[in-house]
Amino acid sequence: GENVEQHPSTLSVQEGDSAVIKCTYSDSASNYFPWYKQELGKRPQLIIDIRSNVGEKKDQRIAVTLNKTAKHFSLHITETQPEDSAVYFCAASQRDDKIIFGKGTRLHILP
Amino acid sequence: DTAVSQTPKYLVTQMGNDKSIKCEQNLGHDTMYWYKQDSKKFLKIMFSYNNKELIINETVPNRFSPKSPDKAHLNLHINSLELGDSAVYFCASSLTQRDNARFFGPGTRLTVL
Numbered sequence: 001g002e003n004v005e006q007h008p009s010t011l012s013v014q015e016g017d018s019a020v021i022k023c024t025y026s027d028s029a030s031n032y033f034p035w036y037k038q039e040l041g042k043r044p045q046l047i048i049d050i051r052s053n054v055g056e057k058k059d060q061r062i063a064v065t066l067n068k069t070a071k072h073f074s075l076h077i078t079e080t081q082p083e084d085s086a087v088y089f090c091a092a093s094q095r096d097d098k099i100i101f102g103k104g105t106r107l108h109i110l111p
Numbered sequence: 112d113t114a115v116s117q118t119p120k121y122l123v124t125q126m127g128n129d130k131s132i133k134c135e136q137n138l139g140h141d142t143m144y145w146y147k148q149d150s151k152k153f154l155k156i157m158f159s160y161n162n163k164e165l166i167i168n169e170t171v172p173n174r175f176s177p178k179s180p181d182k183a184h185l186n187l188h189i190n191s192l193e194l195g196d197s198a199v200y201f202c203a204s205s206l207t208q209r210d211n212a213r214f215f216g217p218g219t220r221l222t223v224l
Contacts, residue, residue: 032211043201043215044154087152093211098167101154 002027004092006102014110019080021105023090024072032093033066033073038104039086047088048075077107085109114138117202117216124192125224131188132219134202142166143185144203144213145177154201160185161208192223 003026013019025033034049050057050064050073057064061080066073077084090102117134124130136143144167145157159167163179174190185202202216 034211034213036213038152043217044213045215046212049212089154098156098159099211099213104152104154106152 002030002092002094002100004090004100004102006090006105008105009103010106010108012108012110013080015080015082017080019075019077019084019107021075021088021090021107022072023074023092023102024070025092025100026071027092027094028068028071030092030094032099033064034091034093034099035062035064035075036089036091036101037086038089044089080109082109082111115202115204115214115216117200117219119219120217121220121222123222123224126192126194128192129188129190130192130221131186132200132202132221133184133186134216135184136202136204136214136216137183138204138206138214140204140206140214141182142205142208142210143179143182144205145185145187146201146203146215148199148201148218150198158185158187166208189221192221194223197221197223 006023031052036044037047038044061078063076087104089104091099093099115136142161144159157171158177160179176188179185199218199220201218203213
């Protein structure tokens with residue numbers, strides 16, 4: 001089955017700097033790659049997603065890139081702000097009804 | 112408010128007890144899920160229902176029994192609670208079985224003493 005690895009597990013960046021979180025997946029049949037943000041004590045919420053027919057997608061300060069050959073995808077957050085502090089999960093889906101999540105990255109934005 | 116809601120938000124109980132968590136979505140979605148998030152924040156699928164029918168059961172102990180009276184509700188009953196069941200349980204829904212975007216409920220923090 002699919003296996004999703006996510007790095008780093010914890011990331012601290014200075015406010016205003018960029019943050020990058022990387023994930024790899026094992027099954028080349030995976031075709032959908034969402035990213036979820038979970039603030040402390042809150043529910044996970046979808047922030048951006050990308051399908052395998054696209055190499056990059058951007059939404060304001062966040063962007064996701066996908067390298068199908070290498071089977072890895074990344075989340076980029078630019079001009080980080082305090083409200084970006086949260087746990088971020090990548091995920092991969094090879095079947096439309098099953099999503100495999102990475103283990104999460106705890107992002108700290110330092111003042 | 113259109114959303115996925117679940118009750119209770121917190122549940123503290125003794126080992127061996129039986130408890131239920133309720134979930135409702137008013138988004139008109141066809142597919143609902145239960146996820147377990149352990150203390151290390153790992154999110155793992157437990158069950159998936161599409162239009163009241165079970166489609167995923169991820170080798171969850173049979174002490175856990177989901178019930179879907181209609182496509183807007185997916186409840187989770189847990190028998191003979193164990194210490195290892197302590198976690199946050201999230202209900203979620205998606206528009207269809209083929210739609211990947213998950214809408215999560217607020218979570219139920221279960222503590223087994």
